[in-house]
Amino acid sequence: MKQKIIDPWGSGLLEDYEKIIKDFGLEMFESKLFPEPNRLMRRNVIFAGRDMKVISEAIRNKKEFYVLSGIMPSNEKIHLGTKMVVENIKYFQEHGAETYILVADLEAASTRGVTLEEARKISLNFHIPAYIALGLDVKKTIFYFQSENKEVMNNAYEFAKKITLNEFEAIYGNADPGKIMAAVTQVADILYPQFKERMPGIIPVGVDQDPHIRLTRDIVRRLKKKKFFLPASLYNKYTPSLDGSIKMSKSKPDSCIELPEDMRLVKRKIKNAMSGGRDTLEEHRKLGAMVERDVPFELMKQHLVEDDDELDKIYHEYKSGKMTSGELKELAIAKMEDFMNNFVKGMEYARKHMDKLNFVKFK
Amino acid sequence: MKQKIIDPWGSGLLEDYEKIIKDFGLEMFESKLFPEPNRLMRRNVIFAGRDMKVISEAIRNKKEFYVLSGIMPSNEKIHLGTKMVVENIKYFQEHGAETYILVADLEAASTRGVTLEEARKISLNFHIPAYIALGLDVKKTIFYFQSENKEVMNNAYEFAKKITLNEFEAIYGNADPGKIMAAVTQVADILYPQFKERMPGIIPVGVDQDPHIRLTRDIVRRLKKKKFFLPASLYNKYTPSLDGSIKMSKSKPDSCIELPEDMRLVKRKIKNAMSGGRDTLEEHRKLGAMVERDVPFELMKQHLVEDDDELDKIYHEYKSGKMTSGELKELAIAKMEDFMNNFVKGMEYARKHMDKLNFVKFK
Numbered sequence: 009m010k011q012k013i014i015d016p017w018g019s020g021l022l023e024d025y026e027k028i029i030k031d032f033g034l035e036m037f038e039s040k041l042f043p044e045p046n047r048l049m050r051r052n053v054i055f056a057g058r059d060m061k062v063i064s065e066a067i068r069n070k071k072e073f074y075v076l077s078g079i080m081p082s083n084e085k086i087h088l089g090t091k092m093v094v095e096n097i098k099y100f101q102e103h104g105a106e107t108y109i110l111v112a113d114l115e116a117a118s119t120r121g122v123t124l125e126e127a128r129k130i131s132l133n134f135h136i137p138a139y140i141a142l143g144l145d146v147k148k149t150i151f152y153f154q155s156e157n158k159e160v161m162n163n164a165y166e167f168a169k170k171i172t173l174n175e176f177e178a179i180y181g182n183a184d185p186g187k188i189m190a191a192v193t194q195v196a197d198i199l200y201p202q203f204k205e206r207m208p209g210i211i212p213v214g215v216d217q218d219p220h221i222r223l224t225r226d227i228v229r230r231l232k233k234k235k236f237f238l239p240a241s242l243y244n245k246y247t248p249s250l251d252g253s254i255k256m257s258k259s260k261p262d263s264c265i266e267l268p269e270d271m272r273l274v275k276r277k278i279k280n281a282m283s284g285g286r287d288t289l290e291e292h293r294k295l296g297a298m299v300e301r302d303v304p305f306e307l308m309k310q311h312l313v314e315d316d317d318e319l320d321k322i323y324h325e326y327k328s329g330k331m332t333s334g335e336l337k338e339l340a341i342a343k344m345e346d347f348m349n350n351f352v353k354g355m356e357y358a359r360k361h362m363d364k365l366n367f368v369k370f371k
Numbered sequence: 372m373k374q375k376i377i378d379p380w381g382s383g384l385l386e387d388y389e390k391i392i393k394d395f396g397l398e399m400f401e402s403k404l405f406p407e408p409n410r411l412m413r414r415n416v417i418f419a420g421r422d423m424k425v426i427s428e429a430i431r432n433k434k435e436f437y438v439l440s441g442i443m444p445s446n447e448k449i450h451l452g453t454k455m456v457v458e459n460i461k462y463f464q465e466h467g468a469e470t471y472i473l474v475a476d477l478e479a480a481s482t483r484g485v486t487l488e489e490a491r492k493i494s495l496n497f498h499i500p501a502y503i504a505l506g507l508d509v510k511k512t513i514f515y516f517q518s519e520n521k522e523v524m525n526n527a528y529e530f531a532k533k534i535t536l537n538e539f540e541a542i543y544g545n546a547d548p549g550k551i552m553a554a555v556t557q558v559a560d561i562l563y564p565q566f567k568e569r570m571p572g573i574i575p576v577g578v579d580q581d582p583h584i585r586l587t588r589d590i591v592r593r594l595k596k597k598k599f600f601l602p603a604s605l606y607n608k609y610t611p612s613l614d615g616s617i618k619m620s621k622s623k624p625d626s627c628i629e630l631p632e633d634m635r636l637v638k639r640k641i642k643n644a645m646s647g648g649r650d651t652l653e654e655h656r657k658l659g660a661m662v663e664r665d666v667p668f669e670l671m672k673q674h675l676v677e678d679d680d681e682l683d684k685i686y687h688e689y690k691s692g693k694m695t696s697g698e699l700k701e702l703a704i705a706k707m708e709d710f711m712n713n714f715v716k717g718m719e720y721a722r723k724h725m726d727k728l729n730f731v732k733f734k
């Protein structure tokens with residue numbers, strides 16, 4: 009997927025997401041699809057998916073299904089985009105899904121210049137506690153390390169035979185040996201919970217990860233002996249970059265809030281973030297804020313305000329010009345500080361309970 | 372490597388092998404390189420290699436080194452080409468090499484339509500006993516299954532990052548995802564004995580397998596952290612097809628003698644094999660045989676007559692016309708029958724001693 013077609017803060021916001029849906033044959037997301045939709049569902053931060061009805065029916069009929077995601081343990085950093093994915097995993101976990109989190113240590117070792125041992129340590133010290141702090145159940149979440157999972161590697165081998173180089177290039181734009189191995193291993197990860205027992209599963213991801221979902225679905229359709237369910241998926245919009253550009257990126261520190269991050273830095277970043285306030289106070293009071301381009305508001309909508317009525321009130325006060333952009337930023341900072349404090353406490357709690365974690369034991 | 376350049380029975384026999392040596396930058400083999408050269412070395416059935424001096428010095432100085440080869444367990448068939456490889460492995464085993472035989476069950480499962488379990492059974496029931504019957508030491512040979520060797524798979528992942536698609540295509544002529552995964556896994560297999568301790572190793576193969584050696588050497592040169600020895604290699608000429616064409620092939624049953632094979636079939640095949648005899652007995656007595664195009668003689672030279680003086684005597688009697696092509700074929704059949712009986716007995720012996728085999732145990 010080329011970045012140019014994804015521009016959530018461009019003037020053509022809606023059309024762009026619509027174009028993605030059309031170009032990649034996604035289903036439009038509707039919040040009524042799932043019972044008790046979470047914040048991201050209610051506010052259409054989730055905008056599309058694949059085979060969502062299969063999962064919706066599994067939830068409503070209390071049938072077995074799974075949710076799966078991966079950790080890339082190359083350094084001790086995650087940002088708000090990861091938080092969204094984890095919140096969606098949590099939603100499905102609370103609605104009956106077997107929950108799998110794989111540590112992509114192989115991929116980290118081969119693409120990010122860490123050793124397998126370093127990748128393992130990073131995930132145990134940071135990512136896994138962070139995922140618990142963001143709401144996953146310590147006891148119910150099943151973790152595994154890619155490098156220990158022979159079944160995944162063995163199946164990756166078989167799956168590689170089901171795809172030609174041209175097809176791979178059509179999905180990913182280009183191909184090289186490392187990328188091919190990483191991709192077919194991801195396919196095997198995505199299907200791993202079905203190796204023992206066929207059941208539907210959903211993968212909540214950023215839409216830039218859709219190529220892996222497409223590759224998996226293409227390969228599943230070609231497997232004659234094994235009848236896997238096609239993986240379902242759920243796509244969230246990007247958390248905007250603080251400067252208003254396409255998306256937050258770990259490679260541009262000022263665009264991005266890390267979890268955790270020193271609140272002095274976070275305050276400065278939010279204060280400097282792209283605002284929807286007008287040039288003068290007089291104008292602001294008269295015309296109201298341009299809420300749709302305001303990054304601190306979007307942070308609250310996506311991440312910091314759980315209650316819909318509260319968000320609605322903020323929206324109207326800001327939109328009407330009653331609340332200034334400075335006030336809105338202070339509010340966002342206060343809420344971010346609460347979140348960050350809770351997150352840090354959650355990490356501490358998780359680190360004390362690592363012995364309760366459920367790692368797959370391989371022979 | 373394109374087949375057209377390899378034509379051991381073409382008129383340009385010598386030039387063709389010389390061309391291979393030149394095109395692929397191989398070293399010419401000289402039998403004085405190794406102490407107590409085996410039959411294949413003495414008769415130049417081995418014609419080239421890479422880094423052979425490193426291994427030669429390890430033998431002479433009694434330094435650690437290894438020899439490695441793989442089993443492709445897709446069906447219960449091997450032919451005389453495999454016998455050559457095993458005889459070369461045996462040579463290095465007897466000259467101090469740590470001996471590794473990997474069962475390429477992953478590759479068989481992904482490319483030959485057998486399951487991992489079937490591949491495992493085939494190797495245990497057939498290939499491993501056959502390798503023992505052909506002379507490998509029951510206790511000293513180290514076996515492993517590719518699908519169980521996480522270290523090999525994990526390293527394959529890393530190695531894949533060291534090669535571009537273009538480079539892969541330059542070595543193999545083409546590329547697809549399955550071939551790429553199989554190849555980088557072979558690279559990891561070739562280097563596996565060095566994972567714990569750096570030491571030189573030699574891979575005896577048919578020259579059509581040189582691409583794997585080249586790929587491994589290219590990748591080793593690019594690995595900065597790990598300092599592996601570049602793998603050495605040793606190339607044998609093809610055992611000719613019985614009809615005189617390029618090489619024996621399992622896909623053309625009449626071109627090929629299988630191990631084991633019913634001697635009634637083998638007799639018929641040898642009787643029909645391409646001969647160097649003349650059209651009439653009178654002409655034969657007068658001009659002598661065209662030994663250089665005689666397949667039964669080549670079978671004796673490569674496989675069936677150990678003693679050089681004995682072979683020399685046969686050569687001269689046949690070359691002079693004193694021995695007819697019918698007599699030569701009868702001689703070849705008798706020697707093949709001896710070999711086949713011994714081979715079958717060796718398989719029976721090996722199957723009774725499978726408990727003594729040394730399989731790598733993986734955590």
